[in-house]
Structure formats: structure tokens, C-alpha cells
Amino acid sequence: MTVNTATRWPNAITQQQREQFESQGFLVVRNALDQAEVARLTEAVDRLYAEEERAGRLDADGNMHLLGCLLRGEAFLDLLDHPATFPVVWGILGWNIFGFHSHADVHPPLPGPRPRRWRWHQDGTRINLEVETPVTRPRLSVKCSYWLSGASQPGRGNFSVIPGSHRSNTLQRPQNLEDYDEEPPGAVELTAEPGDAIVFDRRIWHARTDNHSRVTRKAVFVAYTYRWMRPYDYSEVPAELVERLSPVRRQLLGEGADPLNYWGRGDAGHPPLFHELNGAGMLDPSVPNQRP
Numbered sequence: 224m225t226v227n228t229a230t231r232w233p234n235a236i237t238q239q240q241r242e243q244f245e246s247q248g249f250l251v252v253r254n255a256l257d258q259a260e261v262a263r264l265t266e267a268v269d270r271l272y273a274e275e276e277r278a279g280r281l282d283a284d285g286n287m288h289l290l291g292c293l294l295r296g297e298a299f300l301d302l303l304d305h306p307a308t309f310p311v312v313w314g315i316l317g318w319n320i321f322g323f324h325s326h327a328d329v330h331p332p333l334p335g336p337r338p339r340r341w342r343w344h345q346d347g348t349r350i351n352l353e354v355e356t357p358v359t360r361p362r363l364s365v366k367c368s369y370w371l372s373g374a375s376q377p378g379r380g381n382f383s384v385i386p387g388s389h390r391s392n393t394l395q396r397p398q399n400l401e402d403y404d405e406e407p408p409g410a411v412e413l414t415a416e417p418g419d420a421i422v423f424d425r426r427i428w429h430a431r432t433d434n435h436s437r438v439t440r441k442a443v444f445v446a447y448t449y450r451w452m453r454p455y456d457y458s459e460v461p462a463e464l465v466e467r468l469s470p471v472r473r474q475l476l477g478e479g480a481d482p483l484n485y486w487g488r489g490d491a492g493h494p495p496l497f498h499e500l501n502g503a504g505m506l507d508p509s510v511p512n513q514r515p
């Protein structure tokens with residue numbers, strides 16, 4: 224499963240994608256996955272769902288929110304440096320990154336009406352409490368969601384966002400977080416077809432909506448951050464897996480024995496993604512996080 228970077232990422236982020244991402248805080252990549260990839264990932268998600276069901280780990284509605292799925296099948300690993308989305312990820316974050324967090328989610332249709340439950344948040348959990356932010360919070364991570372089921376209309380467990388809200392550290396909450404009246408101003412339910420991907424800035428205010436359709440909602444999420452951060456939902460990558468990975472995928476699963484290497488310094492020097500992109504002449508020195 225080693226891949227040649229040059230064929231894996233024929234493109235860099237486009238100016239239009241960068242402008243959309245910077246101004247709106249997210250980007251929809253239509254048809255990021257082809258039908259065969261959707262089928263392979265669906266099979267992998269269904270396998271995990273069956274395992275979790277057997278182990279009694281689904282919630283009362285039969286939902287699965289399985290953290291750390293990256294290490295639970297090769298179909299997930301193929302998302303790490305996917306040519307449709309990865310150029311956006313490194314284009315925004317630079318080369319000193321890895322995949323620190325992932326989840327495979329299954330949400331069957333709800334059996335009936337439910338009170339509205341407030342799920343709006345920015346990603347980053349304690350980062351938002353512990354990092355001083357006299358101005359706008361730092362971006363720090365970018366996440367890609369891959370849609371395996373259709374959410375072509377609202378009400379199917381769509382991904383909701385407030386476009387442009389990544390510049391805002393706060394969001395007014397209703398008094399009552401259970402059964403509140405209205406979604407926050409500017410909220411939109413994004414639509415997606417199987418194979419579409421949504422790449423988003425961790426700071427954008429977002430929420431999952433309830434699934435009132437007849438279709439089970441299935442999606443996989445992969446998030447990237449800087450190598451000087453820690454993995455969120457895995458601690459060790461099995462040695463036999465590491466051996467089979469390309470150097471870039473090793474980096475993207477956190478490899479880097481020398482701690483200074485995580486800062487892009489020290490004897491181990493720059494990580495493989497830097498060398499691949501630099502060698503292909505794809506780095507733009509006018510973007511600070513793309514400089515050596």
C-alpha cells in the first residue's frame with residue numbers, strides 16, 4: 224500500500240478553494256469519492272457497526288460514534304491522503320501535520336419526532352478553555368467528513384454550519400438547551416450525496432441534525448492538526464501496519480521519533496510530506512506554514 228505522492232496529489236488547493244475556506248470556514252468537495260470507494264468504505268463502516276452492536280456498544284437509538292476508526296481498516300487509511308481532499312488540508316494547514324482524530328458514524332432514522340437538542344459547538348474541546356484567546360481563536364485543525372449515505376435534503380442528519388462563524392469565539396445559546404425553538408441565525412443544513420466530502424475549519428460553529436428520513440446516515444470523519452499536538456483517539460500504531468505504509472502516511476499517523484522533528488527541526492529534519500511537496504515544486508513560500 225505504498226503510493227507515489229506525485230500521482231496521489233496532482234493538484235494543490237486552488238485560489239477559489241482557499242478564498243471559500245478562509246471566508247466561509249468550510250468547503251464542499253462534490254464527488255470526492257467514486258462509487259467503488261463509497262462501497263468499500265460502507266462495507267468497512269458496516270463491519271464496525273456489526274462489531275459494536277455485538278459488543279453492546281451502540282446507544283439506545285442504535286447510533287454509532289466510533290472514535291479512532293483510522294486504525295480499524297485499510298479503507299479508512301486511504302482517506303488520510305485522499306487526492307480530492309488532502310490538497311485542501313495541507314494547503315490550509317501546511318506540511319507539518321498528522322491525522323490526530325477520526326470517527327465512523329452511523330445514525331439510523333429516528334423512530335419518531337424528538338425535541339430539538341442543542342449540539343452547536345466548535346471543535347477542540349479543552350483548547351477553547353485552555354488557550355488564551357484575546358482575539359479570534361487559532362485554527363489549529365481541519366476536519367474532512369466523507370458522506371456514504373445521501374443527505375440531499377434537510378432532515379437527514381445533515382451537517383449544519385453557520386457560514387463564516389469560524390471568526391467568532393462565541394455563539395449565543397438559548398436558555399433551554401433541550402427542545403429549543405429556533406436554530407441560531409445564519410444556520411444552514413448542508414446537503415451531500417454519497418461520495419461528497421465537507422472540509423471544515425475546527426472553529427466553525429457546527430452541529431449534526433437529527434435523522435428524520437428513512438435512510439440510515441453514514442459518514443466518516445478524519446481530522447488533521449500540527450505534529451506538536453497529540454493524537455486524540457489513538458496511542459500506538461501497530462508496527463506491522465507502519466511497515467506497510469508510505470513515508471507520508473507514516474507521518475500522517477504521527478511517526479517522528481525525535482521530538483524536535485515534530486517542530487520541523489532537529490536531526491531528523493523535515494518530515495516526508497515536506498520533501499514530497501517541495502520536490503514536486505508545490506510549496507508556496509508566500510504562505511508561512513508552507514515555508515521550510
Ligand SMILES: O=C(O)CCC(=O)C(=O)O
Pocket residue numbers: 328346366380381382383429430431432444
Ligand atoms: O456528525 C456531524 O454532522 C457533526 C460532527 C461533529 O460535530 C464533529 O465532527 O465535530
